[in-house]
Amino acid sequence: MEVVEDIKDKSPRHRGAKIIIYAVLVFGSFWMLLPFVWMILTSLKSLQEAISVPPVWFPSKPLWSNYQKALSVAPFGRYFLNTVIVSSVNTVLTIIVTILAAFSFARLKFVGKNLLFTLILASMMVPGEMLIIQNYVTVAKLGWIDSYAALIVPWIASPFYIFLLRQYFMQIPDQLYYAARVDGCRDFKYLWKVMVPNAKNTIVTIGILNFVASWNAFLWPLLVTNKERMRVLTIGLTEFTNEAGSDVHLQMAAATFIILPMIIVYIILRPYIIEGVSRSGIKG
Amino acid sequence: MSIIEGRNTARGTVAAWVYLLPALIIISVFVFYPLIMAFRMSMYESYNFYKNVGTGFGFASFKRVLCDSDFHIAVKNTLFLSFVAMPVSIIISLVIALLISSIKKFQALFQTFFFLPYVTSVIAVGIVFRWLFHSNYGLINYFLGLFHIHPVAWLNNPKTTIYALAIYYIWGNLAFNTIILLVGVQNIPKMYYNAARVDGAKWGKIIFRITLPQLSPTIIFLTIVGFIASFKVYNEVYALFGDLGGAANSAYTIVFYIYRTFYGAGRMHIAAAAAVILFVAILCITIIQMLVSKKFVHYK
């Protein structure tokens, strides 16, 4: 961004405002970061420190062994691998399915389009919790229990993402399409060569949102897997709680381990997210 | 074959459906089919879920839901989230987005901070918030104490649980809303601000007369999406109150009610009826929202 020294930067009142703005932002950041920091601090505490009231901020002695203990409770290595596979494949397929559907809704004309689009939008409004058992039954009938298919396939068509991308596609000017047609480009090629590169940021964003959601999914992966070798990280987190209490410190160690990759991904892809998220959905 | 312009040709329709097929199959199988099953279930007075056998066709289940005092709490709380917490969340996000976009140094850093909750573990956040709200030791009461406000038993008092839930909900939504609004703000052409300054508009006026109207499509988008999401709040309740649903069931939301009725009590047809009510409600309100917003929103 161009840094322009604005005339308003020079007024003393403006400088005062700046200080207030930074103060507010720092205060806000504190609340945003708090759970995160607390999670990391707690992951290094003893159970006694972790559950003590009033809360202890810092562990008297950081117990790095908590990580070792936490990760030995379940085969986290295998879980990690599964989570990576499921989240990545899920994300790739979601993107493909979303692109195809969004293109169809944004650019093509066909019988029943409005009805279909309304239906898909309406399906956004169904609370997932009420579908899950029936879906389990479906997946079981397909013989998919304990397979990647069960973990992935039901989630690759999200009405929300289709809606989001369609909104973006609608903003791509028609001239591009005509230009491509003149150049002898067919619809499918046009989609991949023109629309997709154009919507790169939105697609990356959808990918990230989907990846995060898939990474954090718990109930469904638990339902459709019985074998340890098919399970994912979030299931490992439940290993620390039972009817009478929980090993909070170990749980936090595991939680830290689980979300760290997410944060790294976010920090790397932040510019895309910021660009992408917002560009979509601006036009109704 | 050109299928972009002109009439709906048979060929064009076939092509379009081919593009749509993967999404359509998945959504039909994993959303519509179970939805229809839920509709069907909800129409029985009593229902053996395991055998798909029901007796007494009619609206008895709906009546039961509508008469249930827990459902009343759930509706009240859900409406509070949708009509108070959700707008507040958007307003706070808007303020943060405006603040972040008005600074030059550390912009990226603050963006990262404010987005971080989006990837933080739900379990960790739940535990932290339970502590923040703690009546004796919680940070929130500590801050209130600085202003000589009496400590509030956020999570213990049935009258305040909904506020705790709302605060948590607002917090949880800030990340997404802020990022979207931030880009929205940054996409407003700078010339309008220059013009407004030449026209002598003060910052308050610039925000209300220039920024907000320019942002209106983004805000409407967030409102509609946020509205749907606020009607489906479940995880927040679970994170704060566990599977009990708050003191004297005071933190029930509609989806929490559905969940409890379905899995806890095993009364699937009642849960289905509640879900159908919820679905219809969201659908209606969203349609109204879209119609109304068409009137007010400025599209470039």
Next chain:
Amino acid sequence: MKKMMLIILSLFLLGSTVFASGQQEEPKKEDAKSKEPAKAEVVSINKEISSPVTVEFWHGMSAKLGETVELLADEFNQTIGAEKGITVVPVFQGGYTDLKQKLTASIKAGTAPVISQGYSNYIAEFMQADVVVALNDYIYDSEVGIKDFEDIFPGYRAENCQIDGKTFYSLPFNKSTEVIFYNKTFFEENGYEVPKTWDEMSALCKTIYEKTGKPGMGYDSLDNYMITMIQQFGGKYTDAQGNIYYSQNDAAVKAINLFKENFDKGYWRIAGEDKYLSGPFGNADVYMYIGSTAGASYVKPNGFEWDSAPIPYVSADKKAAIQQGTNVFLMNQNKSDEEVYAGYEFIKYLVSKDANFIWSTNTGYLPIRKSVVESPEYKKFLATTTDTTKISGPAQGDYYFYEPGFFTPNYSSYDVRVSLRAAVEDALLNGTDAKTAVDTAYGKLK
């Protein structure tokens, strides 16, 4: 690219046809009815394993508990299992809430495991699906039966055959009860005695409150408080058929009022925002609490010693302490008789003296057999553990009662429990009159 599309498409189509053909036909009503008597009269049972079988055991035991489950399964697989050709695979299915969901889903889909852990209300609910195996023919079989069945505490046996008083649908597994956890150091310093009756409890808590300004006692589970106190006040809670009695006498109202009086004055507290009282107890914010023996490992006293004692009673002739925890049961959904038999062999092992000894000494749960409690090994174990609930818990064995589990078209035992908790909370926190609260709770169920 076109080829890719075709492949993807055909895959989807294939998937959908499989799905369509796999649709379960709705059983007709006649079928459902005609099945009923068949279930009741299982004539002969299979006791042979012709070729090795593997069965799953679904449980909700995490961390150390889970490890012990694995240990028991290994033990079984290497001994009885190896001999008979049975392999048991324990599968962790999350907490109880998750386990219940998982069972619901799998039974609906016809993929239920042979063995599962579960509360009696799960079993009552799953009876709807006709999948729960009646165990009498196994238990009392002359060859493979459980010879020392009577050794299991009567309360546990009663719980597992509660439907008609004689048919067993499950066997006790991880059992616990509620006891008083108290701050021994604090009690000794002040010369307090652990209260035996509720009157003493109220009086002591008053003293403690006046001395420290802190509540003397807290109760972890208000549901359990209500169920226990209805018994202690001489009322009746529910029965296994789903009849509700608590609304017909004033025991529930008395129970609520007892708590309310002490709560309003600050003598007693609830777990509330702390979720479990082991935390505040460890920090000496409360000097006693009544909670599950299974939670003993979460008591981390901050500079004091703790001890446990049986819960108070209203009158000595009506002592009552709830027995908690889950049982194990068998399901025969799409399973062969041999698999069911294999499952039986495993749960038989779980309730055996050996397995129960391992279980109750490795975890916070209590022995289910008299012979374990009285065995020299257990006594030796008690000498080494600081967990005194291993003594105070079984000490209540004579007056254990269980919460009936049932499922009726309109409500289940779970609903009754939840509605009563809401009633106490309503009275304590909203100041609702006890009678009104109880009536509201009862009214919700009808």
Next chain:
Amino acid sequence: MEIRLENIQKKFSSVVAVHDMNIRIKDGSLTGLLGPSGCGKSTTLFMIAGLYAPTAGNIFFGDEAVTLLPPEKRGIGLVFQNYALYPHMTVLKNILFPLENMKIPKKEALKMAEEMADIVQIRDLLDRKPSQLSGGQQQRVAIARALVKKARVLLLDEPLSNLDARLRLETREEIRRIQKETGITTIYVTHDQEEAMSITDDIVLMDKGWIQQQDSPQQMYLNPGNQFTAEFLGNPPVNIIDGKITDSVLVVCGEKLCGFDGVEDQPVVVGIRPEAVLIGNGDIKASVRLIEIVGKDKIISLDLKGCLIRAIVSLDYDCNVEELLSFSVKHSGVFLFDKTTGARIKGFAS
């Protein structure tokens, strides 16, 4: 209102956009700020407007130093390149917006807005949204909005660049008319020399952040201060050829063009206005390489021993490619520039 810029400098990060600038803009004049894109003219305008703060130097409106005064306190009106009409407000609301900010009572504001609408002739468009207007109409609205608050100075940033050729002519006349009618001191930024020449009273020519020359359009054309000015003004552009002065004679491509007094012998850059090439009378011979028709003129490119020289003649002048023509040059249309600095070398052609 006279405007003075004294030693104005503007740096963006480390790039200097405007160097040590000193200009004076006469009260009531229409001054063009001219230059190629990126020359710093818009930056200068924004500093005058008060949107940018100069890195160094002072700006005066009359005797008042306004260097750091915010834009709304300067009494200026600014028309942006894309007009920056608020898309969500009607035309009337757009025009009222500045008045609203000045807290002028509604009734009076409305009257002022309507008067202004009459001046720019958009009275019938007041209820429309900007997106429903044509480019020219938007332009008028923008001017109305800029002037309605009785601005002392009107600043126009490339106001015609978004219009088509025909409208551009019309609108610039319109701007001229409005400026004359209101008598307001006006600064007009453009990169189009023809536009600047046709309507301004005075031109400030800029390049790479430096002022090249300030003069009336006519003076600047007839008497360019340096090679850049000569090249930038005029269409078709001035012929630029290498040459040298030998014994008071200007020699170009081995051909003696004309006598030149008062200049020492040296290699020079020669600028010849196409209209100063007088075909038909003279003794320099050159062959026709190319004939172009531009409107009512013909441009003939002559090949003078390898040097191309464009000449402008009237459309009815008849000649063919390859034809040998003789010509002479009009002395007032021949300029000499320093080979290294591009500065004008004064002398007398003879």
